[in-house]
Amino acid sequence: MASSDSEGQVGEEFFTPGTASFTEFLAAHRPELLPTRRPFPDGVRAEPDRFPHGTTVLALAYRDGVMIAGDRRATMGNLIAQRDLEKVHPADDYTAVAFAGTVGLALDMVKLYQVELAHFEKIEGIPMTLRAKANRLAGMIRQNLGQAMQGLAVVPLLAGYDPAAEEGRRGRIFSFDVAGGLYEKSDFHADGSGSPYARGALKKLFHPGMDRREAALAALQALWDAADDDSATGGPDINRRIFPIVSVITEDGFERLPEAETEELSREMVEQRRSRPDGPGATP
Numbered sequence: 001m002a003s004s005d006s007e008g009q010v011g012e013e014f015f016t017p018g019t020a021s022f023t024e025f026l027a028a029h030r031p032e033l034l035p036t037r038r039p040f041p042d043g044v045r046a047e048p049d050r051f052p053h054g055t056t057v058l059a060l061a062y063r064d065g066v067m068i069a070g071d072r073r074a075t076m077g078n079l080i081a082q083r084d085l086e087k088v089h090p091a092d093d094y095t096a097v098a099f100a101g102t103v104g105l106a107l108d109m110v111k112l113y114q115v116e117l118a119h120f121e122k123i124e125g126i127p128m129t130l131r132a133k134a135n136r137l138a139g140m141i142r143q144n145l146g147q148a149m150q151g152l153a154v155v156p157l158l159a160g161y162d163p164a165a166e167e168g169r170r171g172r173i174f175s176f177d178v179a180g181g182l183y184e185k186s187d188f189h190a191d192g193s194g195s196p197y198a199r200g201a202l203k204k205l206f207h208p209g210m211d212r213r214e215a216a217l218a219a220l221q222a223l224w225d226a227a228d229d230d231s232a233t234g235g236p237d238i239n240r241r242i243f244p245i246v247s248v249i250t251e252d253g254f255e256r257l258p259e260a261e262t263e264e265l266s267r268e269m270v271e272q273r274r275s276r277p278d279g280p281g282a283t284p
Contacts, residue, residue, distance in 0.1 A: 052081035056194035057098035062215035065250035066171025069219040073234030095160035100192030134174040142180030194226025194233035201225040204282035236266040
């Protein structure tokens with residue numbers, strides 16, 4: 001990546017004391033590698049519908065920690081660009097990030113964020129606090145404001161397990177706006193084009209102390225409602241065996257639910273919808 005004096009030797013910048021932020025290091029020495037670099041001249045906007053966009057992602061707190069999930073569809077205007085996109089990724093052992101927005105840029109930002117957290121821990125010897133992780137991601141989004149104003153926006157959703165929080169509140173959720181505004185959400189949240197419908201579903205289905213199975217079914221029901229009213233959100237594709245990605249973060253760390261488990265729950269939910277198309281009612 002960096003300059004070298006001869007074959008196999010790294011440049012002096014790697015041996016110069018500096019920041020614990022890999023993003024700042026990259027900005028100082030190889031800014032052209034940052035995903036937040038400006039792709040177009042000033043005054044030029046990305047042509048709508050030319051770049052794949054990811055849609056609905058959500059997170060909800062449950063008894064053992066926090067769950068984060070996303071549908072699999074990416075759209076490009078009125079076309080389905082991809083049916084099996086992965087929008088939920090581990091950021092480190094106790095944090096996960098999901099995204100809606102411009103897919104290529106979002107994937108680069110997720111990779112950079114993963115390196116950012118690992119780099120900080122190696123330099124400082126301790127991991128960031130969960131709040132610091134959220135602030136660092138907010139800063140990266142803020143650096144992307146120029147591209148967002150040009151039509152290439154990324155809206156991530158951050159979820160993590162915080163052992164320093166009080167019992168029962170250790171699963172924490174953070175949302176962001178395109179300018180890097182940071183907002184902590186209680187209980188649940190959803191982002192993306194189908195998020196109003198997903199939040200509506202979670203509002204009636206969420207209750208404190210949900211176990212993993214209850215939380216996963218609530219997440220799948222919310223994504224179904226989003227897909228039912230938002231053409232850019234994809235529901236479970238039984239024929240192709242493409243199902244939403246559901247992951248949890250607990251005191252044991254990040255875990256993506258096995259595909260067999262997600263498929264079983266998705267098929268159960270689809271069967272329930274045959275007799276009740278509008279989904280289950282509010283939890284008493």
